[in-house]
Amino acid sequence: MYVAVKGGEAAILATHDLVAEARRGDESVPELAVAQIREQMGLACGRVMNEGSLYDPDLAALALKQAQGDAIEAAFLMRAYRTTLPRFGSSEPLDTATMAIRRRVSATYKDLPGGQVLGPTYDYTHRLFDFSLMDSPDVMVGLDPTISGQEGASRATAAGDARVKPEHDVKPLDSHMPRVPDILGAEGLMEEEAPPEGDPRPFDLTREPVTFPADRDVRLQAMARGDEGFMLGLGYSVQRGYGNSHPFVGEIRVGEVAVEFVPEELGFAVDLGDITLTECQMVNQFAGSKEVPPQFTRGYGLSFGHSERKAMSMSLVDRALKCRELGEAATYPAQQDEFVLYHSDNVEAAGFVEHLKLPHYVDFQGELELIRRIRKEREKRLAEQQEALPEAAE
């Protein structure tokens, strides 16, 4: 009833115990290991790494475990940890052309050097439950025929383990897999994108405040850590009606890329390891201008892990945000950098939306005082008018 009794601290500590209990759930069910989350919830870990801006599958899995699978809460944990890490330098630019491909598809060509590589995708699965996943928690059951689309595949492979790749997949991939926009670029049909003069280190919005209009490095960084759902909605909006985007997927590629770093004391690049990336390049129309002959323009998306939806959404919005550079009118939400950048950050957005549950009774009291007074004055005024009326009728 009345909050003057000081119990705040004890109550807060009790919430910590309760959340630990809720996180663990029924103790008769075995506890999840972080490694299980990392290996079997890889897409969720990818999302947490993206929105947490930190490539660390183990920590992403730990964050998901600690956050009971809440992706935003997990990204928050990642970011709060990331902010304490020392910055010892910037890597060399990654070369996605040399990616060890797991998946690579292009919508603009039927076939191309390296071919179409479907890889692990849900695209052509029928969304039917595989109930065998439910029954046998300890057995490594692979993709059901209804999911892999390979009728009889599980029967054909040893011990029924459908994880063994069908024969045509065993063939090694071409070592040369040129990026589609590079193919178009060689013909001069693709908007050229050279780094700014001197190839400066990109802006880091986690260390410096953003100013507007924001440059492309800032925009791409913000979108890469932006909320997948928000980016998806914005991307959809430019396609559907709030924007005139009708792009082609030049290419989506998923695979491993080496990260290289040049330590000052060595002076040459050292391989730090591989990271899994998803890259999407959209090919958009552009009529050209007086100075520029007609050419295609690019929308670019890059994300950690296998996260195509995020990379595709990002590339749609990236193209929309280029309106200023291309002299297009910025009339839709996805074209406005302030709108996109400020509101795509889900950790910030969640914090501010959820702060509404903090006590606001001091300000609310101010509103109450005002509204009561205005109503009282209004009633007084109406009463005076009522009294005045009968006299007027006489």
Place this chain on the structure above:
Amino acid sequence: MTVHQSITDETRPAYNYAYLDEQTKRMIRRALLKAVAIPGYQVPFGSREMPLARGWGTGGIQVTAAIIGPDDTLKVIDQGADDTTNAVSIRRFFERTADARTTEATDEATIIQTRHRIPEAPLKAGQIMVYQVPQPEPLRKLEPREAETRKMHAWAEYGLMQVKLYENIARFGEVTTTYDYPVMVNGRYVMAPSPIPKFDNPKMQMSPALQLFGAGREKRIYAVPPHTSVRSLDFDDHPFRIQSWEQPCALCGAADSYLDEVVIDDQGGRMFVCSDSHHCETRRADGHRGAMLADASALHLVEDEAKP
């Protein structure tokens, strides 16, 4: 002002004193110095991701972390009270990370971090108020674009704000902004005082204390140095006025403090009590008694008054 010192135990990796690394503190102090030099001007700063939620005081926490040292005594209030959950949480944060000496006594504190209130007791020279700010831009509700509002400040183009206040008066007979009421600082910048009730605005005027404002999510810092003019915007024929209540505090009898309304039953019963919990307690300790103090005490709704 601060020392390199790590709070460690066996299991956790060490964090720097007051959580932030020294480089970050230096960056924040530079922003603070600039803010003090240009009263009311919003200085962009490289706001860090904090282990507490954005919108829950991360701006104020970063400012406090950048200025606190072992000699400081910290008071944290939310809604005027020391025991509201978020105030407790932030105080715990500094107790853990900065080994901070904390207090509830306004006059003992060297740093007072606040959300939504300025204490009732007058501030002194040497004290620092740190405000948590959700929206540093007073013009944001009139103009959503940051690129535009920065220009409006640069040109001191505040006509839009005056028009908004005028329209309020035209429609309701008075300005209906009750908190975060815009102020003119040092005759130059229109500033958001943070969502303190307008009741508290006059306390900012010529205050002997240094007032620092941190907006973490929006990445802005601003300041009002001691003895600076802070005028609430108004019109000659509609002067600025603050909230008032028809009854004094039910616990301590104060007639000049900001009151919170407490619903005590479902029959329309209300009691009004000081929002500044320390102010109320101090007055009660001095022997001031409100009309409902005995009832509240009997129901253990306030700490036992008979206690020495």
